[in-house]
Amino acid sequence: MTDAQTKDEPVTVEFAGERFPVHPGSVFTVGREGDLALEDNLFLHRHFLTIQCQDGLWLLSNVGSRLAATVTDSGGRVQAWLAPGARLPLVFETTTVIFSAGPTTYELVVHAAEPAFRETVRFEEDDGQSTIGDVPLTHSQRVMILALAEPVLRREGAGMSELPTSAQAAQRLGWTLTRFNRKLDNVCDKLDRIGVPGMRGGARSYATNRRVRLVEHAIAARLVTREDLPLLDAEAGDDEDDA
Known part of the structure; x- marks a missing residue:
């Protein structure tokens, strides 16, 4: 699927160089089966994540029973832990979803054509070091x-x-x-x-x-x-x- 084919879609999912459109009125499924099928990993749920529009709001849901996913905006300023049964609104222009099944880690990116929130300038202290989400490491x-x-x-x-x-x-x-x-x-x-x-x-x-x-x-x-x-x-x- 090319960018030209998906540029008019309200939401697209990017994975491994491909873009998958998410159509209003449908449910986009990620798992061993579904619209984004990762069929070679038996540690992954048959149906794990879904994306759909409800009452005008796009939602990412974890429909699995064991695995969780990490969800963050493109700048890493907001991070959420999407546990089984939980769901989150997709409000950013670019949302990154990271999850692991067995020894394999997956990363997919959800693009929203009309996001509810736009990127803001990251606050920095006078010494130039950001204080948002930073953890001091040796x-x-x-x-x-x-x-x-x-x-x-x-x-x-x-x-x-x-x-x-x-x-x-x-x-x-x-x-x-x-x-x-x-x-x-x-x-x-x-x-x-x-x-x-x-x-x-x-x-x-x-x-x-x-x-x-x-x-x-x-x-x-x-x-x-x-x-x-x-x-x-x-x-x-x-x-x-x-x-």
């Missing part, structure tokens, strides 16, 4: 997140990526797995304290879920960006533990 914490998020950040546009395991990410940094997991614990605890959901879980699912959830949040909140990737190839620092 160098080692940042490169740890980068090692996990690298496949997503290197991808061109919206699409899907296979996340590395903790062992693979530790090897990428030249760290021991023990050191990597300690950094992962510290970052997840830090985010959990400020209210980021999904940083903790049951004993059986915690190790896997926190890793994919951390990547979702880090990408959505712009904790790391593509411009930070050179840090992975730079010297990771000495053995000093900076938490």
Whole structure:
């Protein structure tokens, strides 16, 4: 579907270089089956997300039973956790939706032709550092997140990526797995304290879920960006533990 074919549509969904129009009066479905079919992933719900117009308002709904999605505006200023059964209005010109099923992370972008809200200027303190959504990270914490998020950040546009395991990410940094997991614990605890959901879980699912959830949040909140990737190839620092 080309841009010319979708430019007059009120809402379009962008994924992996394609654009899918969402027509008023219909329900657009994302899942293993539907209008955007991600059929190769058995961890994904058959029907996971829907987009439809109700009473003049476009809504994104999570119709799955287990998986959640992270929803953010294009600037990363507003972020929401879309749990099963929840729904959100699509009020921004560009809305990014990030979710994981098994080891695969997906990113799709919803474009609204007539958004209810427009982009505003991001407030910055006198020192030039933004105070909206920022979390202070040490160098080692940042490169740890980068090692996990690298496949997503290197991808061109919206699409899907296979996340590395903790062992693979530790090897990428030249760290021991023990050191990597300690950094992962510290970052997840830090985010959990400020209210980021999904940083903790049951004993059986915690190790896997926190890793994919951390990547979702880090990408959505712009904790790391593509411009930070050179840090992975730079010297990771000495053995000093900076938490």
